[in-house]
Amino acid sequence: MNHPIQPPAVLTGLPPKSPGIPGYAWRQEVDRSTRLPVLTFTASAIAWLLIGSAIALLAAFKLDFPDWLAGQAALTFGRVRPAHLHATIYGWISMAGVGIMVWLWARLLKTPLRGQWLVLTAAVLWNTGLLVGVTAILAGGSTGVEWLEMPLTAFLFIVAALLLVAIAMVWTLIHHRVEHFYISVWYLGAGMLWMPFLLLVVLLAPQKGLAQATANWWFAHNVVGLWLTPVGLATAYYLIPRITGKPIYSYNLAYLGFWTLALFFGWTGVHHLAGGPLPQWLEAVSIAFSFMMIIPVVAVAVNFHKTMTGSFNRLKDSVALRFVVFGAVSYTVVGLIGAVQSFRVYQEVVHFTQHTVAHAHLGVYAFASMIAFGALYHVVPRLTGRDWESSRLVNLHFWVAAGGITIQWAALTIAGFTQGLQLLDPVIPFVEIARSLKPWLLVRSITGVFLTAGHFVFAWLLYRNVRPSSAVRTRMNSTAAQEAGFDVSATIAQRSA
Amino acid sequence: MPTRASTLVIGALSAVMMSYTALALIPGFQLSTVEATPERIEYTAAQARGRLVYQREGCLYCHTQQVRAEGFGVDQARGWGSRGSLPGDYVYDDPPLLGSMRTGQDLHDIGHRVPSLEWHLTHLYQPRALVAGSLMPAYPYLFEVRDPADVLPSEVTVALPRQYQPGDGKVVVATRDALDLVAYLQSLRVSPVLQADGGTAPTVN
Numbered sequence: 001m002n003h004p005i006q007p008p009a010v011l012t013g014l015p016p017k018s019p020g021i022p023g024y025a026w027r028q029e030v031d032r033s034t035r036l037p038v039l040t041f042t043a044s045a046i047a048w049l050l051i052g053s054a055i056a057l058l059a060a061f062k063l064d065f066p067d068w069l070a071g072q073a074a075l076t077f078g079r080v081r082p083a084h085l086h087a088t089i090y091g092w093i094s095m096a097g098v099g100i101m102v103w104l105w106a107r108l109l110k111t112p113l114r115g116q117w118l119v120l121t122a123a124v125l126w127n128t129g130l131l132v133g134v135t136a137i138l139a140g141g142s143t144g145v146e147w148l149e150m151p152l153t154a155f156l157f158i159v160a161a162l163l164l165v166a167i168a169m170v171w172t173l174i175h176h177r178v179e180h181f182y183i184s185v186w187y188l189g190a191g192m193l194w195m196p197f198l199l200l201v202v203l204l205a206p207q208k209g210l211a212q213a214t215a216n217w218w219f220a221h222n223v224v225g226l227w228l229t230p231v232g233l234a235t236a237y238y239l240i241p242r243i244t245g246k247p248i249y250s251y252n253l254a255y256l257g258f259w260t261l262a263l264f265f266g267w268t269g270v271h272h273l274a275g276g277p278l279p280q281w282l283e284a285v286s287i288a289f290s291f292m293m294i295i296p297v298v299a300v301a302v303n304f305h306k307t308m309t310g311s312f313n314r315l316k317d318s319v320a321l322r323f324v325v326f327g328a329v330s331y332t333v334v335g336l337i338g339a340v341q342s343f344r345v346y347q348e349v350v351h352f353t354q355h356t357v358a359h360a361h362l363g364v365y366a367f368a369s370m371i372a373f374g375a376l377y378h379v380v381p382r383l384t385g386r387d388w389e390s391s392r393l394v395n396l397h398f399w400v401a402a403g404g405i406t407i408q409w410a411a412l413t414i415a416g417f418t419q420g421l422q423l424l425d426p427v428i429p430f431v432e433i434a435r436s437l438k439p440w441l442l443v444r445s446i447t448g449v450f451l452t453a454g455h456f457v458f459a460w461l462l463y464r465n466v467r468p469s470s471a472v473r474t475r476m477n478s479t480a481a482q483e484a485g486f487d488v489s490a491t492i493a494q495r496s497a
Numbered sequence: 498m499p500t501r502a503s504t505l506v507i508g509a510l511s512a513v514m515m516s517y518t519a520l521a522l523i524p525g526f527q528l529s530t531v532e533a534t535p536e537r538i539e540y541t542a543a544q545a546r547g548r549l550v551y552q553r554e555g556c557l558y559c560h561t562q563q564v565r566a567e568g569f570g571v572d573q574a575r576g577w578g579s580r581g582s583l584p585g586d587y588v589y590d591d592p593p594l595l596g597s598m599r600t601g602q603d604l605h606d607i608g609h610r611v612p613s614l615e616w617h618l619t620h621l622y623q624p625r626a627l628v629a630g631s632l633m634p635a636y637p638y639l640f641e642v643r644d645p646a647d648v649l650p651s652e653v654t655v656a657l658p659r660q661y662q663p664g665d666g667k668v669v670v671a672t673r674d675a676l677d678l679v680a681y682l683q684s685l686r687v688s689p690v691l692q693a694d695g696g697t698a699p700t701v702n
Contacts, residue, residue: 063600066624066631066632066635067625070636073638076554076555076636078555078556078634079553079554081555082555082558140554141553142552144557145592193510194513197510197513201517207524208591209529209584209593210587211525212591212593213587213595215524218516218520265516266517267516267520270520275563275570276595277563277587278524279524279527344569352598353598357598426571426574430575430602431629434600434601434632435630437600
């Protein structure tokens, strides 16, 4: 490029047509370059999703039946619970996020991915580190630091992997063929910068004593807000306009949402220690910034809602859009609750209760994971050139996931309030509180079974898409869509009509 | 390109470094001069080993170690501590095992509340032997089931109600891990803090 980059005079949700690059041909070129790296990260992510779900069910049922498999040290709740967290956070959602991010990056910069081998190496390193780390936790090697229970070595593999992906992304960025960086590029670039930073400072420059706790929760909360959230929002900012065909409602609002997230979110983490043995100013600061998070949450909500207005009927035929919109709505809900949750009057009731579990799953599942599912349902056909084998199964996955997580969140939130109110009454014996949790924990386990079933359906569909039977391969290869080189639509109903 | 991309990089980095400074560096600096509260001393070898058992078995996922101050919850009314926990209570804890969930009780003062070795051993072997309806996992692998003739005088057998005894005349013997874990739990005490005027402050805010 030999002229300075200016944003277009009229800001719309769709990037301007790049000069001299004809039709859709560039998309095929770009998708060819991202095919193997993205599918590798996707397959890894789904493997970790299945592992993480199985471990989750183990943990959940152990709270329902505490003596089940009690003789096995590696399966005790206290080891299985952090193993579940690592397999799903650093495994499933982070690796799915990287896969989606790499695909979006190349598409939004309209240039083939550079450094494909860096990304593939990263996948190998990441899987190795995580496997070693999760095994170490189950074998009794937990560090005792929440969200960082894996040994340092395991995390360093993941940091190395992240840095390799970052290098590939910068290299690709240098060769961009667009005049304007769409808002998703901002979110993805920032996320890719933040995540390695978080890991490096907290692992290589640990604090001592109680400051270790504040640094720890700064880190853990930022994994959600400065890594999972940017990738999720970037995906929604791309897919909602893409599938509905409408530009984002307000680009200025998008910028506002981005910068307020960047500036505010990092300060909120200490609300995890509300009421704890900390200097008061730390808690006050976290509460203030938690409340200010309403600004980016509402900015994003307004943008998505106004963009969707008039296109809600598209939810009927596009399952990918359904997943993404469910995720976007969940982001609003978790963001608004989170903003007021840090206030003392609320925290005094729900701190230390199942409400926290509900809130966490609302964020990482109902928001991040549902968007990831939608994105993968959109992206994978474009890489393999094949549509999903069964629209019925895709639909089943959606309803099982949406229904399951909604019921689970509701049950655990109610449980949290009940538990919290009982904890506040010193007359109620503690054992009574544990007993009254039981029915809610059973609901959690049962909804977990449904969610896991959905994951297996998803894994099956992916397997069939990447390696379909020869009969299916013949059928799909002969479609007019394939011959025209047109990228495969995500609207399953249209295809099967 | 350099203009736009560098805005993003500088902006994003500055934003995260600001919050890192506020939530990690400054507290690290501020709390580095905190002294241990009275009666807090370095852990003995057994207690330190026991702390590692606590950490490895993940006790912190159901138990907290932070008694809240008066006015925020009713921890002290529940008898969980004579005062709120203070930064000085965690000086020898690397990492501090504050916890974030109370599926089980707060344990920061458990050494005062339940000092009995026998109770803890029975409870760890089978929580439901002492607390019906408890959700806590059992830890039979911290113990060994042996013939009474094979038990050395220095070893500790676990008292159990008949229905939880292993049967066949065998007894349950605590391993070193179990004894160390109980030693650690017994060391968890929240003691009154002396004020400048010589009075003891149960609560410091």
